[in-house]
Amino acid sequence: MMLHLNKDTARPNNKRKMRRSTRVSIILLSIIVIAAIIGPELSNWQPEDIDWDAMEQGPSLAHPFGTDLVGRDLFVRTMIGARTSLTIAVIATFVSLIIGVPWGAFAGYLGGRVDQFMMRIVDVLYGLPFILLVILLVVLFGRNPYLLFAALGAIFWLDLARIVRGQTLSIRQALFIEASRSLGAHTGQIVWRHIIPNVIGPVIVYATITLPSVILAESFISFLGLGVQEPNTSWGVLIADGTATIESSPWMLIFPGVLLVTTLWCCNTLGDRLSDHRDEIQRNPVNL
Amino acid sequence: MLITLLTVITLVFGLVRLAPGGPFDGERQMPPDIEANLRAAYHLDEPIYQQYARYMSGLLQGDLGPSFRQKDFDVNELIAAGLPISAGLGVAALFTALILGIGIGIAAGFNQRTFADRLIMAVNNLNIALPTIVVAPLMVLVFSVLLRWFPAGGSDSIWHFVLPTIALALPYSAAIARLTRAGIIETKLEPHVKTAMAKGLSQSRLVYRHILPMALLPVISFLGPAAATLLTGSVVVEQVFDLPGIGRYFVQGALNRDYTLVMGVVVVYSAAIVTFNFFVDLAYAWLDPRIRLRQ
Numbered sequence: 001m002m003l004h005l006n007k008d009t010a011r012p013n014n015k016r017k018m019r020r021s022t023r024v025s026i027i028l029l030s031i032i033v034i035a036a037i038i039g040p041e042l043s044n045w046q047p048e049d050i051d052w053d054a055m056e057q058g059p060s061l062a063h064p065f066g067t068d069l070v071g072r073d074l075f076v077r078t079m080i081g082a083r084t085s086l087t088i089a090v091i092a093t094f095v096s097l098i099i100g101v102p103w104g105a106f107a108g109y110l111g112g113r114v115d116q117f118m119m120r121i122v123d124v125l126y127g128l129p130f131i132l133l134v135i136l137l138v139v140l141f142g143r144n145p146y147l148l149f150a151a152l153g154a155i156f157w158l159d160l161a162r163i164v165r166g167q168t169l170s171i172r173q174a175l176f177i178e179a180s181r182s183l184g185a186h187t188g189q190i191v192w193r194h195i196i197p198n199v200i201g202p203v204i205v206y207a208t209i210t211l212p213s214v215i216l217a218e219s220f221i222s223f224l225g226l227g228v229q230e231p232n233t234s235w236g237v238l239i240a241d242g243t244a245t246i247e248s249s250p251w252m253l254i255f256p257g258v259l260l261v262t263t264l265w266c267c268n269t270l271g272d273r274l275s276d277h278r279d280e281i282q283r284n285p286v287n288l
Numbered sequence: 289m290l291i292t293l294l295t296v297i298t299l300v301f302g303l304v305r306l307a308p309g310g311p312f313d314g315e316r317q318m319p320p321d322i323e324a325n326l327r328a329a330y331h332l333d334e335p336i337y338q339q340y341a342r343y344m345s346g347l348l349q350g351d352l353g354p355s356f357r358q359k360d361f362d363v364n365e366l367i368a369a370g371l372p373i374s375a376g377l378g379v380a381a382l383f384t385a386l387i388l389g390i391g392i393g394i395a396a397g398f399n400q401r402t403f404a405d406r407l408i409m410a411v412n413n414l415n416i417a418l419p420t421i422v423v424a425p426l427m428v429l430v431f432s433v434l435l436r437w438f439p440a441g442g443s444d445s446i447w448h449f450v451l452p453t454i455a456l457a458l459p460y461s462a463a464i465a466r467l468t469r470a471g472i473i474e475t476k477l478e479p480h481v482k483t484a485m486a487k488g489l490s491q492s493r494l495v496y497r498h499i500l501p502m503a504l505l506p507v508i509s510f511l512g513p514a515a516a517t518l519l520t521g522s523v524v525v526e527q528v529f530d531l532p533g534i535g536r537y538f539v540q541g542a543l544n545r546d547y548t549l550v551m552g553v554v555v556v557y558s559a560a561i562v563t564f565n566f567f568v569d570l571a572y573a574w575l576d577p578r579i580r581l582r583q
Contacts, residue, residue, distance in 0.1 A: 124292050139542045223421045243425040257422040265417035
């Protein structure tokens with residue numbers, strides 16, 4: 001244990017020495033994000049263009065990722081899919097922040113009965129097969145992409161609320177909060193101006209962990225045919241198409257699959273590293 | 289426990305009634321009196337609280353109501369047809385995950401910082417990032433199409449369940465291995481283990497009696513939330529391997545907008561999760577001497 005501590009305290013001093021896995025995941029993730037932004041522009045094909053001479057063809061010079069059953073270029077479709085998947089992930093994570101952070105902050109700050117009641121709701125919701133409820137929502141209200149964002153965000157705020165509440169509990173007795181209370185600031189002001197800015201660090205760390213879960217949830221729903229719809233596409237849709245034709249054209253599964261796995265791995269690695277780093281800073285604030 | 293279940297049912301019921309458009313909205317406009325008759329047949333013309341009371345009393349008697357789409361079936365029959373397959377798959381996957389995960393975790397935890405430990409954990413970390421929707425089709429490609437070891441889909445023999453079980457179990461075994469390893473490494477340093485060692489207990493008694501029960505506590509508490517995600521995973525696995533379980537009915541129902549069927553599946557799933565969580569709590573109390581002593 002002693003040895004471990006020493007190693008950790010030594011690290012923040014030489015910031016240039018990043019772990020190799022961290023560097024690799026930052027680079028890979030940047031490539032994927034840039035590809036999602038400019039990738040579709042690089043290709044000669046449009047996502048809905050049909051190449052009548054190349055239906056269900058493997059990777060070639062003209063089509064680096066091959067083509068699908070009706071001859072659409074898979075490179076450009078995979079890039080568009082990346083765009084959709086990443087956008088949904090970012091928006092849904094944002095929605096979960098908007099719900100989770102104030103919920104946790106108010107519960108932690110107000111304390112007592114209110115806290116118990118609010119966290120009891122979180123506990124009850126926690127045990128539910130939430131993704132099934134999201135599917136139910138999608139079934140009932142139609143396949144509206146905005147609804148999908150909101151519903152996904154509504155699953156992932158629970159953890160955030162718990163984390164923010166924990167952090168709030170640790171600072172609610174702090175002097176600066178007592179001071180602003182004695183100056184007559186009301187609850188909303190204290191939570192908004194003093195508590196939320198002070199808990200934002202762990203929130204950002206947790207958001208990086210939420211991101212891959214949202215990507216996964218979106219691809220899961222789209223895989224089942226209940227999320228993003230043709231002619232729009234996402235990784236989940238592409239993987240579903242690839243699964244259907246796995247015997248005749250495995251490349252349709254492999255390219256989007258590899259991209260999805262790489263993205264998840266990078267996000268997980270970065271999330272782990274960020275939370276390690278935060279623990280270090282908390283242990284010895286001098287190094288800040 | 290009951291509160292959770294009641295919340296789910298009420299939430300689901302409320303959502304279904306809030307939805308725009310009736311269950312009978314089809315391509316073709318129905319004559320109004322036929323639609324009125326249909327609504328009356330399914331009791332949709334009653335006030336909402338009566339419908340709620342009817343659904344709840346039906347549920348208490350174990351009746352999930354009729355299917356809105358498949359006219360000759362009620363939801364009970366459809367779920368009863370899929371339940372054995374889904375439940376069997378889930379239980380088998382859970383045990384596979386536990387055996388694999390705890391085994392790997394023990395191997396890694398007691399041989400910390402060796403080459404084997406690093407290798408195991410590296411494979412494991414990769415495994416956590418591999419979603420079922422990618423792994424399951426790849427397994428079909430490798431083991432069914434290329435190697436022809438196992439059948440690709442269907443549910444005719446026990447061999448049809450090998451690949452689905454493994455596909456469903458893999459992510460959990462990875463997470464369980466990680467937790468077991470961390471638990472063992474931490475427990476090894478606990479004072480009570482040092483005391484036991486100082487008493488001169490044998491290696492096996494030390495491991496089985498003093499280290500493992502403590503080290504497995506995080507695994508047990510992981511199983512609760514894992515049950516929920518295991519169910520969602522089984523929906524994908526049933527889809528990929530063409531198994532006629534509840535998950536398939538769920539997706540079909542969702543695509544056909546068969547409200548009652550989807551509702552019924554969510555209720556059954558939630559009941560399964562809540563029950564499972566209850567047993568997890570019991571197991572926790574049984575394993576942890578600190579909780580046991582308090583009673």
